[in-house]
Amino acid sequence: MLENSGRTELSTLGEFGLIDHLSKSIQLHQPSTIKGIGDDAAVIDAENKYQLISTDIFVEGTHFDLSYTPLMHLGYKSIVTNISDIVAMNGKATHVLVSIALSNRFSLEAVEDLYKGMITACNLYGVDLIGGDTSSSQKGLIINVTCYGEVAKDKVCYRSGCKPGDLVVVSGDLGAAYLGLHILEREKRIYLEKPDFQPDLEGNDYLIQRQLRPEARIDIIKMLDEIGVTPTSMMDISDGLSSELHHIAKQSNVGFTIYEDKLPMDPIAYQRAIDLGIDPTVAMLNGGEDYELLFTVPIAEYDKIKKEMEITIIGHAVEAGEGLHLISKSDIKHKLTAQGWSHV
Ligand code: ADP
Ligand code: MG
16 A cells, blocks of 8 residues: 555556555545546535536646647636546536646736636536635646536446447547647747747648647537437547547456547548658547547447437447457557557
8 A cells, every 4th residue: 555665666657557556545434425536527426416526737848838828728728628527427517616826927917818718618618617726836837627517316427337249439530639739849849940930830720729729528418318328438538549448448347349440530630640640540549638528338229329420439348358459441450558559
């Protein structure tokens, strides 16, 4: 448990290894805690419904780069990505708390821009900003958003309910946010070398918008509710499809077979990936930050979902012992690792 002496480098555990390690020593005391660590949001029994709570931290230099991220967009994204965690539980976001730590590099006008973005997102998603905390920081900007939401007890979706045979479904398209980041990073490098250079972002609007101004897919959970489908498992795609599939596989004790030719990519994104020398499949599997939904549904629901344009069936769940695989366009079976794919 928490009894290590000496010194263990955190890099030997990684982010998820560290969370797993810490969570082993945490005891729950409240009977109302239905789900603690381990999903997109914690789940608390609130008598006639479940309350959902999720929090995320955004650190300058780690999660965002202000040389190409307008503060208004950053504010918007910090709220929306938290709402997305509530949506991933099949819930509706209701309230947010926002804490910020600022260095003296930031002016009142800068903080106002940040909050304009946050307030725009709150207004659009009908979420109330109800408090937070403000502090100084030695260096840079740190934002922490905690989002509250609610869901009917029989509608909550965990990462753990998928069964072999279930269909694997994603909303929207994948990989565009990663390509947007790649383009912004490339323009920054050129700018640093030649400061009089005018950035060339022409034709990349969609990709850059996907990176800087993502949306939470409330429309998808509304649609699923309307057609009477409750996913057996669900999460949002923040770290990349491969990584998220591994989370569901681990928590549901299943494997997955995914088909490369089914993976959805926007045609412009596909072409840009080729132009940039990036494998479009790698962008879709590893890219992350698309904030689309990944979910599974029983095969018996196929008729209900097959006509929905905003979602794509990309594969199916198998027994855990079969592992996770990607069947390539040329019909070759590749092992799907958390970071992408490799030859079996
Ligand atoms: P997401 O990508 O959806 O934000 P994370 O990978 O950050 O999810 O977190 C996975 C789970 O681990 C969540 O249940 C989260 O609340 C929990 N978690 C993350 N960091 C910590 C921490 N420092 N202490 C306790 N729980 C944590
Ligand atoms: Mg997190």
